[in-house]
Amino acid sequence: MNNPAKILDIDTVRAFVLVADLGSFTRAAEALDTAQATVSLKLKRLEGLLGHRLLERTPRHVALSGDGERFLPAARNLLDAHQRALAGVRTAPPSRLTLGISDHVAGAELPTLLARLNAYDPTLVVEVRVSSSRDVIARYGQGELDAAIARRGEEGADGETLFREPFGWFAAPSFAYRPGEPLRLATLAAPCGIRTLAIDALDEAGLPWTEAFVGGGVLALGAAVSAGLAVATLAHRVAPTGAIEVGEAFGLPRLPAQDVVLMARPARREARDVLKVLAAAFRGAAAR
The missing domain is CATH 1.10.10.10 (Winged helix-like DNA-binding domain superfamily/Winged helix DNA-binding domain)
Incomplete structure (x- = not known):
């Protein structure tokens, strides 16, 4: 048989x-x-x-x-x-998903996450735009994006909570700071919600500060930190390799964690399924 x-x-x-x-x-x-x-x-x-x-x-x-x-x-x-x-055998054109991701959220694992999306459904075209949370939310509100991942703290960011992101003060191990001196900051250009979060916390604590580096993205902030130029307020997940959290050592104020949310309105089932994979992947990356 x-x-x-x-x-x-x-x-x-x-x-x-x-x-x-x-x-x-x-x-x-x-x-x-x-x-x-x-x-x-x-x-x-x-x-x-x-x-x-x-x-x-x-x-x-x-x-x-x-x-x-x-x-x-x-x-x-x-x-x-x-x-x-x-x-x-489909009569409809290929599906397309336009996705915006905040640069404070994207993280080093983003290319891997996008590769997983493509592997899950190679017939779906995914367009990704990485920008500030404020810009991503504005574009989503204007209908330019099918989905957006950003911090809830930004105006208009209301959606499914993916995870809660801890933030801290990061610097190179060699960075020198003496209490009483202005803290040298690396920030994104205004208006940036994380920049405002950091400056407000320092002002409330009565600690002097100065912007020593203004970058155009989180990768630029990471480079400034790694070079020992300044301290940056970053999510723990996106801090550059080798950087250390210096908030307690420098007597800096604690920073509140931020909710990261997914806002979405994809019309097709294929796009909705892929967003479920993306949401699960982000949750997994944040939990590591």
Whole structure:
């Protein structure tokens, strides 16, 4: 008697790829809008069908096994072929999603997150614009963006809370500061909500300050910090490698955490599904 054919279920393969990308059953369940137990059951069935353990599970993290690493490229290719096959019979034009992200939120993991979006649905064209929270929110309000990720503290930013972002005062280990001297700041140009947050906190504490560097983006602020030019108010997640939080050591005021929200109005299901993946990926990155 012939062995029955092994047929891979597309939804189960998609669940596996999301768990691999997001490193979490919880985040994958969020992206799929289902229960964590359902995702876990799908993965167990997939491992049973293939006869190999694909994931190594620990209480805090999920990692690919050796067999999982080998299966992942084939799984991505299967999803890609499936999406393109569906696109080939559609009468509607390809979907497009215009997304704005605040530069204080984007973080070093943004390219990886965008790659995950493309892998999830290669038929969806995603246009990304990184700018200040205020600009991103204004463009969203004017209908120029389908979705926006920004700080809730900016006027008009009201949406689904993705996570709460801690902020601090970051400097190079070699940066010298003597209490009583004006604190040398690296900031974005006004009007920047984080600039205002920092300056208001210093003024309220009665601490003198001076702007030593005004940059055009968070990467520029990070460069100024790394060069030892100034202190910058940054989210812990986007602080440059090697920088240290100096607020307590320098006697600087504590800064309030900021809610990061997703505002969205995509018309098509494909775009809504991809935004769920993006939201889960941002939550995962913030939790690390």
